[in-house]
Amino acid sequence: MNFETLDKDLIWHPFTPLTGSPQPLLIQSAKGVYLETIDGRKIIDAISSWWVNIHGHSNEFIANAIHEQAKKLEHVIFAGFTHEPAIRLAQNLQTILPGNMSKVFFSDDGSTAVEVALKMALQFWYNQGASRKKVIAIRGAYHGDTFGAMAVGERGIFTDPFRSHLFDVAYIDFPLDGTESNVSREFKDLLKTDEIAAFIFEPLVQGAAGMRMYAPSVLDSLIKEAKEHNVICIADEVFTGFGRTGRMFACEYLSEAPDIMAVSKGITGGTMALGVTACSKKIVTAFESSDFTKTFFHGHSYTANPLACAAANASFELLMKKECRSQMTMINRRHEAFRPRVQAHGKVKEARCLGTILAIELNSDDETSYANELRKKIYPFFLERDILLRPLGNVIYVLPPYVIQEAELNRIYSAIEEFLSTA
Numbered sequence: 001m002n003f004e005t006l007d008k009d010l011i012w013h014p015f016t017p018l019t020g021s022p023q024p025l026l027i028q029s030a031k032g033v034y035l036e037t038i039d040g041r042k043i044i045d046a047i048s049s050w051w052v053n054i055h056g057h058s059n060e061f062i063a064n065a066i067h068e069q070a071k072k073l074e075h076v077i078f079a080g081f082t083h084e085p086a087i088r089l090a091q092n093l094q095t096i097l098p099g100n101m102s103k104v105f106f107s108d109d110g111s112t113a114v115e116v117a118l119k120m121a122l123q124f125w126y127n128q129g130a131s132r133k134k135v136i137a138i139r140g141a142y143h144g145d146t147f148g149a150m151a152v153g154e155r156g157i158f159t160d161p162f163r164s165h166l167f168d169v170a171y172i173d174f175p176l177d178g179t180e181s182n183v184s185r186e187f188k189d190l191l192k193t194d195e196i197a198a199f200i201f202e203p204l205v206q207g208a209a210g211m212r213m214y215a216p217s218v219l220d221s222l223i224k225e226a227k228e229h230n231v232i233c234i235a236d237e238v239f240t241g242f243g244r245t246g247r248m249f250a251c252e253y254l255s256e257a258p259d260i261m262a263v264s265k266g267i268t269g270g271t272m273a274l275g276v277t278a279c280s281k282k283i284v285t286a287f288e289s290s291d292f293t294k295t296f297f298h299g300h301s302y303t304a305n306p307l308a309c310a311a312a313n314a315s316f317e318l319l320m321k322k323e324c325r326s327q328m329t330m331i332n333r334r335h336e337a338f339r340p341r342v343q344a345h346g347k348v349k350e351a352r353c354l355g356t357i358l359a360i361e362l363n364s365d366d367e368t369s370y371a372n373e374l375r376k377k378i379y380p381f382f383l384e385r386d387i388l389l390r391p392l393g394n395v396i397y398v399l400p401p402y403v404i405q406e407a408e409l410n411r412i413y414s415a416i417e418e419f420l421s422t423a
């Protein structure tokens, strides 16, 4: 039996209908921005493999760090034990996280980093005997696929089968241009109820909603308002972290700092699964007690896996290099130069850019959404040209590993122009 048949028989792929989906491409290796198929095709990974890759595939520096760590300590229970890679990572993160962050809690991925954030915020109030239980989220949000993360995300096709099991959340509208004062009024009304425990948001960009962007000033005023009511602010930087928006974290565009921050994706450069939830001293204080019941009873078998921490430390080192920063600047400059070329096109509703993210929302008779049927035209068009651009419905986005070269960006931009002129 060949690999394709085995895959079809034995494996259930994420976000993939079991009926009618094309055979997945068999990748045998990857280097830099290229994925190499078993039959020798070289495909540009223009979306950083679901937004995780930042230093290119099979990066030798990170691979060596994992290799060396694997020979020393592959894993150890993280309750009652600790290790150097985790401590070094906590130290490294401390130098780039907002100044008020005091401790980090390790988990496995973006969803679990968000679960930890939500549980910390809810238990923060519980430990103090307060009855605040409600969370405010922004419409269109995506925070992951575990139950808590689903609950605070937009309700729709991703969550419909589980709707009755998801806890109740108060939503405010996405602050589109011109609607900010309505959103702010809505938010203030919710805060008045004094039952709000936390406010969770994807800072500046809602990724899965179609790379929808909003201004730092709007978010700043929401956080400020929330803080006046003592509401815990949770920044979900799972997607935006580690330079995606042009700064280390999207929160760097803000004057206000969150109380809790969830990060993952780029943290290991896209090599190992790892999630981190950072929190301020204020949060920590509510758990500092000799009362056993006030413990944060949360943990995963692979919490702070040393291999993942070693990968994250190596990725951090690369991220701090001047070359990496100048690559991020180059990508942004090229995206910004390309944007007006497509913005004027009749098929384009809006072209948006922030940092290394370029999003092109296409006009469509149907609403902009993940399920928009245009995705069925977009994805194969680019794949046939050996470019991986997995659209969010009718939104094409380019989000490359930071090591991409100008010629490779040009190839992607030309293919987009070709798509707009022919499709």
Ligand SMILES: Cc1ncc(COP(=O)(O)O)c(C=O)c1O
Residues within 6 Å of the ligand: 109, 110, 111, 112, 114, 142, 143, 144, 145, 202, 207, 208, 236, 237, 238, 239, 240, 264, 265
């Ligand atoms: C903002 C945000 N939060 C959380 C997640 C969930 O992360 P993961 O897929 O690693 O569980 C994602 C994934 O795309 C995300 O974009």
